[in-house]
Amino acid sequence: MDLGLAGKVAIVTGGSKGIGKAIAQELAGEGVDVAICARDRRVLEEAAKTLTAATRRRIVPIVCDTTSTKSVQDLVEATVAQLGRVDILVNNASTPGGVVTGPLAQADDELLLEDINTKVVGYMRCAKAAAPHMQRNGWGRIVNIGGLSGRRAGNISGLRNAAIVHLTKTLADQLGASGITVNLVHPGLTRTERTDAEAERRGSSNAIRRIVDAKEIAQVVTFLASTKAANITGVAIDASGGSIPVMFQ
Numbered sequence: 383m384d385l386g387l388a389g390k391v392a393i394v395t396g397g398s399k400g401i402g403k404a405i406a407q408e409l410a411g412e413g414v415d416v417a418i419c420a421r422d423r424r425v426l427e428e429a430a431k432t433l434t435a436a437t438r439r440r441i442v443p444i445v446c447d448t449t450s451t452k453s454v455q456d457l458v459e460a461t462v463a464q465l466g467r468v469d470i471l472v473n474n475a476s477t478p479g480g481v482v483t484g485p486l487a488q489a490d491d492e493l494l495l496e497d498i499n500t501k502v503v504g505y506m507r508c509a510k511a512a513a514p515h516m517q518r519n520g521w522g523r524i525v526n527i528g529g530l531s532g533r534r535a536g537n538i539s540g541l542r543n544a545a546i547v548h549l550t551k552t553l554a555d556q557l558g559a560s561g562i563t564v565n566l567v568h569p570g571l572t573r574t575e576r577t578d579a580e581a582e583r584r585g586s587s588n589a590i591r592r593i594v595d596a597k598e599i600a601q602v603v604t605f606l607a608s609t610k611a612a613n614i615t616g617v618a619i620d621a622s623g624g625s626i627p628v629m630f631q
C-alpha cells in the first residue's frame with residue numbers, strides 16, 4: 383500500500399530519542415522531510431545526523447522547548463523556512479511516566495503543573511502554531527502520543543494522558559472541515575534505547591507476551607499520518623499489544 387506520504391513535511395517533537403526518533407525515522411522512510419525538536423542541542427543534532435544517514439531525507443534539528451509559546455512559534459517558522467511547509471505534526475515531547483508518580487501526600491503541585499504544561503498545553507501550543515499552515519493547504523495530520531495511564535488510574539501524572547484524549551477529539555472536530563485529522567496513539571511500556579531488562583520483562587506481560595518496540599509505535603503513527611487514514615479522526619488507539627484488561631466500544 384502506498385501511504386501517499388512522499389514529499390510531505392513533518393514536525394516531530396521530542397524527536398531526538400526514543401519513540402519520537404523512531405517516528406521521525408519511519409516517516410522519513412516513507413519520503414517525508416522531518417523537523418525534529420528537543421531541548422538538548424547536542425543529542426538532537428546527533429539524532430539528525432543518524433536519521434539523515436539512515437533515510438537520505440532532509441532531517442532538520444531545531445532546538446525547542448514546548449513549554450514556551452515563543453519557542454514553539456519559532457519551531458514552526460523555522461520548519462517552514464527550511465522545509466517549505468508543514469503537513470504533519472507529531473506531538474510526542476514529554477517526560478515518560480510523568481514526574482508526580484507517588485502518593486498524594488508527596489504530590490508536588492509545581493511538578494504536576496510542569497507535566498501538564500509540557501504534555502497538555504505543549505501539545506495544544508504546537509497544534510495551534512502548526513494548524514494554520516495545514517489549513518492553508520486544506521490537508522493535515524496531527525498525531526498525539528499519549529500513554530495508557532490515560533486509561534488506568536493510579537499515577538497522578540497520568541491525568542495528562544486523559545486530558546490529551548479530550549484535546550484530540552476537540553481538535554478533530556474543530557479542524558476536520560479543513561482536511562485535518564487529529565488522533566492519539568497510546569503506547570504501553572515500549573522498548574527504546576533506555577529500556578532495561580526489568581522493563582523488558584514488565585512490558586512482556588501484555589496480551590502478545592512481548593514488549594512492543596518503538597518502531598511498531600512509529601508504524602501506527604505513520605499510517606495515521608498518511609493519506610490512507612483520512613476517515614479516522616478523534617480517536618485514541620491502544621498500541622501496547624493489549625496491556626490493560628479493559629474494553630472500549
Ligand SMILES: NC(=O)c1ccc[n+]([C@@H]2O[C@H](COP(=O)([O-])OP(=O)(O)OC[C@H]3O[C@@H](n4cnc5c(N)ncnc54)[C@H](OP(=O)(O)O)[C@@H]3O)[C@@H](O)[C@H]2O)c1
Nearest residue numbers: 396398399400401420421422447448475476478529571572
Ligand atoms: N517509552 C515508553 O515506554 C512510553 C510509554 C507510554 C507513553 N510514552 C510516551 O511516549 C512519548 C515519548 O516517550 P519516550 O520514552 O520516547 O521518551 P524519551 O526517550 O525520554 O524522549 C523524550 C523526548 O522528548 C524531549 N522533550 C522532553 N521535554 C521536552 C520539552 N519540554 N520540549 C521539547 N522536547 C522535550 C526529549 O528531549 P530533551 O530532553 O532534550 O528536551 C526527548 O527527545 C512521551 O509522550 C511518553 O509519555 C512512552
